[in-house]
Amino acid sequence: MPDDHADDACIPINLKALGIPVRLNVRGDQRKVLATQLRSAWSRCLVEEHLAGLDDPVTLAVLADTDGSAVAESRVALSSTSLPRLMDAISPAVTVAAIERQAGELLMLHACGLADPRTGRTIALVAPSGTGKTTAASTLGRHLSYVSDETVGVTADGTVVAYPKPLSVLVGPDDTVKQQVDPGVLGLPVAPERLELAAILWLDRDPDGPERPTVESMPTVRAIAQLSPQISSLTRFETPLRRVASTLHRVGGLHRVRYREVGDLRPIVSGLLDGAR
Known part of the structure; x- marks a missing residue:
């Protein structure tokens, strides 16, 4: 599942966590709803779009879809038919990704x-x-x-x-x-x-x-x-x-x-x- 280029089927959400750029590439038929919720909840960690490519980000694929079969068959760790569960799972995933990148530094x-x-x-x-x-x-x-x-x-x-x-x-x-x-x-x-x-x-x-x-x-x-x-x-x-x-x-x-x-x-x-x- 490619996640390095944004297209009509992918909405990138660019964050900064512990000083590390983290990009969430959101796909699925619920991507717009989830992207809105992410931008709201993570408002203080959002990175401006024109600054998003300045550093090499940690990239996490996210699938938000009402089709349970699509979710079950996907290889995306952050995938669910439930947006609340997905929001809950994304938070520690972002934290762990940032911690791994800053290990030995902070x-x-x-x-x-x-x-x-x-x-x-x-x-x-x-x-x-x-x-x-x-x-x-x-x-x-x-x-x-x-x-x-x-x-x-x-x-x-x-x-x-x-x-x-x-x-x-x-x-x-x-x-x-x-x-x-x-x-x-x-x-x-x-x-x-x-x-x-x-x-x-x-x-x-x-x-x-x-x-x-x-x-x-x-x-x-x-x-x-x-x-x-x-x-x-x-x-x-x-x-x-x-x-x-x-x-x-x-x-x-x-x-x-x-x-x-x-x-x-x-x-x-x-x-x-x-x-x-």
């Missing part, structure tokens, strides 16, 4: 990223999957600037590469397909162009935890052990532990917070950003 934390809108100083809120990153982004991001709800990429000098993807949200308690929501719809401000990592906070949500959040600073060795499983492609660095230690040293180490409700984290997050100036 330190990529499995984290929600929020920035001070005035200074660009950024905090990474680290947590395993399904434990509160997107909720933190949608709640705390209204008072700061939205960087990402999934991956915070950091260069060797502490620069943060934004990835303002749509937020992946389970709307109902029985839902299995996450809705991909444009951050603007949730009222999350756009982050400044220049971002710098200022703090790393480990999220430890506990419904039975203390009434007020408690924060502790973790020793470097323990912090590296805690953080490493939540760093993508860490072993691709020549000296991975040194890279983690250097990043921790730059931001004053790893802090861990125990809390009940994410709204209680606002003064802690603001304090860490203010203290890092």
Whole structure:
């Protein structure tokens, strides 16, 4: 299935994810509907058409078709008769593609990223999957600037590469397909162009935890052990532990917070950003 040239049967959607150009070549009888949904949800990652060919993009083929037989017979990994399921599948596919291209270059934390809108100083809120990153982004991001709800990429000098993807949200308690929501719809401000990592906070949500959040600073060795499983492609660095230690040293180490409700984290997050100036 050719995907390197756009024609009447293909709609290209050009994105930038973690600094990497990603092109979605959308085909099928539902391509126009899906393309519209993608442009809306991924509005902050869209690349202007005249800039799309400047870099060698990662290309992903997408098939959106009402014909179940066509979907079943296709060799396209991102294919479905269900647009919500396809939108849900595209999000991690774009993330994985960008992570693979940036492996060994960016330190990529499995984290929600929020920035001070005035200074660009950024905090990474680290947590395993399904434990509160997107909720933190949608709640705390209204008072700061939205960087990402999934991956915070950091260069060797502490620069943060934004990835303002749509937020992946389970709307109902029985839902299995996450809705991909444009951050603007949730009222999350756009982050400044220049971002710098200022703090790393480990999220430890506990419904039975203390009434007020408690924060502790973790020793470097323990912090590296805690953080490493939540760093993508860490072993691709020549000296991975040194890279983690250097990043921790730059931001004053790893802090861990125990809390009940994410709204209680606002003064802690603001304090860490203010203290890092």
